[in-house]
Amino acid sequence: MATSTKHAVGKIPGASSDSAAPGRKKAEGFGNSRSGAARLSEFFPGALAMHVPATVERDCGQDKSQIQALIEFGTAKEVIVTCSVPLEIGEMLRISSANCSLNAMAKVVALQVGTENYALAVRFTAGAENWIIQE
Numbered sequence: 001m002a003t004s005t006k007h008a009v010g011k012i013p014g015a016s017s018d019s020a021a022p023g024r025k026k027a028e029g030f031g032n033s034r035s036g037a038a039r040l041s042e043f044f045p046g047a048l049a050m051h052v053p054a055t056v057e058r059d060c061g062q063d064k065s066q067i068q069a070l071i072e073f074g075t076a077k078e079v080i081v082t083c084s085v086p087l088e089i090g091e092m093l094r095i096s097s098a099n100c101s102l103n104a105m106a107k108v109v110a111l112q113v114g115t116e117n118y119a120l121a122v123r124f125t126a127g128a129e130n131w132i133i134q135e
Contacts, residue, residue: 036119
């Protein structure tokens with residue numbers, strides 16, 4: 001008698017799941033009811049919700065620009081920020097917090113386009129040692 005090794009992948013709309021990460025609230029409903037930052041945070045286990053004003057500096061050759069952003073979720077290796085300027089996946093940038101506990105180089109690894117702003121997941125490439133402990 002053969003046994004099946006098939007597994008269901010994905011979620012069925014309306015189905016409930018009790019597998020939320022410890023200490024994190026489950027999202028209510030589906031679709032666009034949550035922010036882009038909250039949706040991106042699901043891909044980064046252990047991401048902590050936070051509210052840290054930050055500056056993102058983008059270096060596009062001769063054009064250097066500073067963008068005001070908000071760190072909404074963070075881990076020791078990544079942060080999820082929201083801002084009003086679209087950045088591209090793979091783009092290198094410098095991110096710093098207002099209290100100077102974070103001043104690091106980072107790379108955009110994910111993007112969530114919203115109606116009013118953009119949510120970006122950026123992974124640190126240098127300079128973010130112990131930053132989350134300092135906040």
